[in-house]
Amino acid sequence: MSKGEETRQRIVAEAAKLFNQHGFEGGSMSELMEATGLEKGGIYRHFSSKEEVAAEAFDYAWQAALDARMHDLDLIPNRVDRLKQFVANFVERRSIVPGGCPLLNTAIDTDDGNPVLRERAKTALHGWRARLGSIISEGIERKEIRRRVDAKKLATLIISSLEGALMISRLERHNEALLVVQSHLETYLDMEARLRSK
């Protein structure tokens, strides 16, 4: 990696940390200058605008969140167990980027604002839902999940309940809500989604 590319990456990583905690929309360039130790010109050599930094920082933070949530899922062949591990990862594994879920933060931050970031958040949501949906569809094909399960609806239910519980857990600084939702989803997956051999 060239020195210029290295600096660019460092700016994105610092911006992700900063903006995921203080808002991708609300975070300021002066805070970013302080965090990176760069002058304004040093940042604008690599990015044309604050919006461009924020958009790349969002993608970086989102990738880090997905990496934590999808950690080692491929090692689990049964798709119901894989979904349960995904839920456990969401509850237990923290992203390397602090500040909570970038999707939740950015969706709330931008729902009456910045359309570029809003599009990034929508793309993130749809990609995530599609990945969970694939796991569910594969489970149906592999006869591990019942045919009547709707992949998109189940993925939506999992994402909704985990994201809402994360909001509560961060507000309470206690993971009780996440554990309540985890237990509910585990029971639901075992009782309503899992296809048992007769």
Add this chain to the structure above:
Amino acid sequence: MSKGEETRQRIVAEAAKLFNQHGFEGGSMSELMEATGLEKGGIYRHFSSKEEVAAEAFDYAWQAALDARMHDLDLIPNRVDRLKQFVANFVERRSIVPGGCPLLNTAIDTDDGNPVLRERAKTALHGWRARLGSIISEGIERKEIRRRVDAKKLATLIISSLEGALMISRLERHNEALLVVQSHLETYLDMEARLRSK
């Protein structure tokens, strides 16, 4: 109501509208001056600081959200049906204060920031959970809900899944996620919570 009290109320109502859309932490006093048509001095005659306006505006917005969600619940005697109507209200009824859920907005806004607003959001969450919890406990006493249902856990599950679905629905500008969660909760309440006469 005195003229002074009237002005104060109008500031709070306008601040609630403004800050619930653009952030209770991020909203600016100059935007509030524009929305109310008052000079800075006209606002500070009634409030000692922006934090005080924001805190009262949050309480106002939260009360409006609760009013919409709790609308006419007392008319429904059966507590399972009352919970189902609560879920339907959440999905269908909009608060008079635009900008989505004040609790969700403020929890995300302040989780790395403003401790006064954060406390207001925590109090709002705990009051809401306690009200749903009471409906559930009453349902157990009235033998409409099974004894093994944990009131706090069920209230947490309902709040988590609805708030997460609201985030998605606002991001997508489509209420599909809310409808998915509503249908899931209705089935769950009927099949797992409702006590049926033998």
